[in-house]
Amino acid sequence: MAIHIYTLLSLLVSTSFTASSSSIAQSDEAQKPSFAFSWLGDNNTFEAGGIAIINIKLLGNFESGGNLTFDKNLLGPTLTVNWKTGNSSYISGVSSNFEGDPSNWRIFFTPISVGIFNVVITDDHFGILDSSLHFQVIPGRVYPSACVASWMGIVNEFVAGTKATVVIHPKDAFGNNISSTSKEENLHIFTVSAFFANGSMASLLNVTYMGWNKLGYVSFEFIAATSGSLLLHIGGGNQTLNGSPLPFKVTPGQLDVSKCEAEWNFGTNSLQLFSKMELFIHQKDQYGNLVPGMYAFDAQVVEKGTNLSIPVADLHFEEVVPGLQLLTSSEMEPGNFKLMVYDMKQNKSISKMPYDFTVFVGYCDGLNSIINGSGLNNSVAGEVAKFSVYLNDIYQYPSPVELERLQVQIVRVTDSYHVWPSIYPIQIFNGSEPTGKLSYGAISSIEIAPAPSLDTNNISTGNMEVQASAYDVIYTPEKSGMYEINVFCGNIPLNGGHSFTKEVKAGEVDISLSGVVKFAPKVPKLIKNEVLVQLLDSFFNPLLSQQSRLKLEIGSVNSSGFQTWMFVDNGNGSYVGNYLAKDVGTYELCASFDGNRFSPCPFGVNVYSSEYFPKAYNDTISVWEDESIAFDALANDYFAGGNASIIEFSKPDHGSLLQYGHLFRYTPYKGFFGNDSFLYTMSDVNGNLATGVVNISVLSIPPQFVSFPSLLEATEDMISPRFGGFPGFVLRYSDVMENISVTLSAQSGSVFLSPMLMQFGQPLWNGLSVNKGDGGAKDLILQGSVEAINLALQSIQYLGNENFSGDDIIQLSTMNRNGVNDLKVPVFVEPVNDPPFINVPEFIILKSDGDGSLIFDRDRDKFKFSVGDPDLLNFPGGESQFVVTFSMEVTSGILVTNLPAELTNSTELKLKNSYQWQPLQTFVTISKHFTVRAKGVRFRGTINECNSIMQQLLYHH
Structure with missing residues (x-):
């Protein structure tokens, strides 16, 4: 006897939901x-x-x-x-x-x-x-430092004389865009100015507010006039706009002959015979910018007396530096001349034409001439200094010249401040014969003037035709500092062209000009307090290193509770003295220098207990980079009377700050994270001030998914997608350099990376770490930069648990040093109709029994016999909706079993002498069951019904 059991799986796809909720009793609801x-x-x-x-x-x-x-x-x-x-x-x-x-x-x-x-x-x-x-x-009101400035069309290179356009994207304090439809009218507050890298100002012409443009920006136009690499500063309301300063470059325009200027080398037009004439020509455009290139000028020399042009054989132009030409020639004849520089084709001359010059007869040698005297040494401001100049020729013989040919330049190094000297001849020559020394009496006052020129006001003698080979130079420097001294005989630099360097030190302290410049009239007791003293000489020069001669004295009767310290030199002529009062009260103080008291003396100081003064304690706050925070800066401060006000505060560098009484509202600028800070000053009811610092930590938010799929689709027992990964996952994070982590997991499956994409060897993979989590190791952890992780997210694949189908969730958790952000993406796993299974032995030995033999006897048989289906566990409709077709048939004999009454419609029989399946024709139902006898039985039922029927199956031979 052989028993054959066939099963055919039929999936009934139906879904039902049963909603259950806890109801509240009406008595509770009413409460x-x-x-x-x-x-x-x-x-x-x-x-x-x-x-x-x-x-x-x-x-x-x-x-x-x-x-x-x-x-x-x-x-x-x-x-x-x-x-x-x-x-x-x-x-x-x-x-x-x-x-x-x-x-x-x-x-x-x-x-x-x-x-x-x-x-x-x-x-x-x-x-x-x-x-x-x-x-x-x-939008709120315009907040200048939140507004974004940029160049129109990203063009930041201009030719001098052309228009440049700056666009400003107006924003409020929270970074919201302000449009032309807003009621904001305060858009004329913006200012523009240009500077060189060294801080010197550059020229902008015709700065014009243009209003709103078609792109929704506010724009300014100006004419770029000064050439060079510049910085455009854009501000408004004592704030600097975001993006400012804007770098830009201005190149010179076309050369304008009439704007070109010339200057004599060494600043003199007195040229010694047989010397070289040297004239620098500055090539300029219409705005005064140097124009590089070798421009072809024309030049001629004209004798003043005859107004005739004189041929010059070696008249030569050469470019010294871009934009600067040097015109040279040898001077072979004495006399008075005019130099003409022009462009013959354009019939234009350079500025300030003509350039007069004189060629005088002289033989001064720059190396053999002698300069000496105490006036070259260091001196004190206000003291008369003198040195002598001895003019010699190449053979060391005296070389007399007119007084006007001798030029002395005394210049302070730090600021080009000039001292104008008086020059006196020592030995006078009449023709070629000396007449002896000139006695000079009272020294005239020293004149301070701009750069030395040919103005002869500095020469004491009235006879300009006097010639001498030796001169005394007398001057009185009044400003302290380092000076350079240069001496010229016409256009011949003496001392080999090297300058003399000397230091002028400040004079004695002038008590009337010096004094106490700062002190606090109200101070706390038992605290070191400061008095600031400024020391000046009679010419207002600061005096240094005089702290040992300063003293702070108390004039009050009660001085036992008073302590003073030595003054400290600030290095700029000011000195700080400290004192401490141990008791409250009013004290009178005086500061003195070598016993001489400064004004004011005395000056009164009121000493109070420390509770009288406010104390500002530093605040530390934190805010997420995309949020705003309001806080009371005075909440942790102390002030008497229970009342204080904020009178001043600085602007933070990386966010907007609004004040509402005691409250500040800080909003970081978009994209910023890190540390920021600002200062505030408060005043109490007594007018006392205290300053505190607010330190702000702007936290970068955990990485955010700016793009992700709304639903992923997969197939049961298959890796999905088959090629590559799921598209659409894009992560955003502010710090592109920081390593972050993303953890991926699935409730009913596993997540991993496609090995195919990782084989292409993208450079970013090198910065990516991939590992499994703890526990069941179902987590996939990605670590690296946001760019590397975004690349890895494009290769995500999913595999459900064995035989799993239906709804699942992939959870993505992003983490940085400040927190975690979670995202759940649903996954629908398309089911695959897996074949059912039957657990039965290959054969069964039954004992003959007239009442029929139980085929599967639990008490007798040790083997497992059952029917099942791998899809049952994850079937969304539940076990009661999962129906299979179950068929049982023997080649000989009869099968007898009881079936539930609800199976009558699906039951089919194969009778003893038939080979066809026939619907159930007649049956008798007892206790909701009916009995069938046939060679084969087939029906559609649940897995439990199949197992129950199979376990009570009888065989009759």
Whole structure:
């Protein structure tokens, strides 16, 4: 006998949901209040940074005068805007007030992002779910340092004389764009100025406010006039715009002959015979910029007396540096001449034409001439200094020249301040014969003038035709500092062209000009306090290293509780003296120098206890990079009288700062994270000041998915997708260099990376770490930069657990040093119809029994016999909806079994002498079951029904 059992799986795809919830008894429901929400004054339009107020109305018998009460401390509604609960990048400062009369209950928040939003108000305890409120946010006032400045069309190179356009993207303090449709009228506050890298100012012409352009920006135009590599500073309201300074480059325009200028070498037009004439020509455009290149000028020399052109054989032009030419020639004849430089083709001459010069007869040698005297040594401001000049020729013989040919330049190095000397001849020559020394009497006052020129006011003698080979130079420097002294005989530099260097030191302290310049009239006791003294000489020069001669004295009777310290030199002529008073009271102080007291003396100081003065303690706050925070800077400060005000504060470098009384609101600029800070100064009721620092830590938010698929599709028992990875995952993170981590996991499967994409050897893979998590090792952990992780996310693949189908979830958790962000992406796993299975032995030995033999006897048989299907476990409809076709047939004999009455419609029989399956014709139901006798039995039922029927199956021979 052989028994054959066949099963055919049929999937009935049907889904049903059974919703169950815990109901609240009506008696309990009646005890909970209801609430209604509305905007205060029906105003639902707010300016960014303003205050939005929601009214809360208590309904039912809980209203004022009602007979029911509830614990209002349990009321804690939360606000959700754009799926973000509480403070977020949309709203900030969420708070509520449930004190007093319920008619005055309010919810407050500050909208910070422009747009139209829906508010969802929830409270789990009271079952509140209200989404009826909407509000609109418009931009706030222009906040200059949040506005973004840039060049129109990203063009930042210009030719001098052309127009340059700067565009400004106006924003409010929260980074919201301000458009031309806004009511903002304060857009003329912006200012533009240009500087060189060294801080010197450059010229901008015709700066014009152009208003709004078609792209929605505010623009300015100006004419770039000064050439070079420049920085454009753009500000407004004592703030610097974001992006400022803007670098730009201006190249010179075309050369304008009439704007070109010339200057004599060494600043003199007195040229010694047989010397070289040297004239520098500055090639300039119409705005005075040097124009590089070798421009072809024309030149001629004209004798003044005859006005005739004189041929010059070696007249030569050469480019010294870009934009500067040197015109040279040898001077072979004495006399007075005019030099003409022009462009013959354009019939234009250079500026300030003609250039007069004189060729005098002289034989001064720059190396053999002698300069000596104490006036070359260091001296004191206000003292007369003198040195002598001896003019010699190449053979060391005296070489007399007229007084006007001798030029002396005395210049302070730090600021080009000039001292104008007086020059006196020592030995006078009449023709070629000496007449002896010239006696000179009283020394005239020294004149201070701009750069030395041919003006002869510095020469004491009245006879300009006097010739001498030796001169005394007398001068009185009044300003302290380092000086350089240069002496010229016409255009011949003496001392081999090297300058003399000397230091002029400050004179003695002038008590009338020096004195106490700063002290605090009110100070705390037991604290070191400062007195600032400035020491000046009679010419207002600061004196250094005089601290040992300074003294701080107390003139009060009670001096036992008073302590002073030595003065400290600040290195700039000012000195700090410290004192400490141990007791409160009024003290009179004097500062003196070598016993001479300065004014004011005495000066009064009132000493108070430390409680009299405010104390500002530094604040430390933190805020997410995409949010805003309000805080009370004075909350941790001390001030007498319980009242103080903030009178001044600095601007943070990386965020906007708004003041509301004691409160500050700080909003980091978009894209910034890191540390920021600002200073504030407060004043108490007595006018005392204290300054504190607010240190701000702007936290980078955990990496955010800016793009992700709404649903992933996979197939049962197959890697999905078959090639590559799921597209659409894009991560954004502010710090592109920081290593972050992303953990991926699936509830009913595994997530891994496609090996195919990783084989291409992208350079970014080198910075990526991939590993499995702890425990069941189902987590996939990616670590690396955001760029590397974004590349890896394109190769994500999914494989469900064995025989799993239906709905699953892939969870992605991003993490940085500040927190975690979670994302859940649904996955639908398409089922595959797996074949069912039957657990039976290959053969069964039965004993003959007239009443039939039980084929599968649990008491007798040790083997496992059952019917199953791998798809049953994850079938979404449940076990009762999972139906299979079960067929049992013997080649000889009869099968007898009891079937449930609900299977009558699907039961088929194969009778003893038939080979066809026939529907059930007649049956008798007893206790909702009926008995069948046939060679074969087939029906459609659940797995449990199949197993139950198989376990009571009888065989009759």
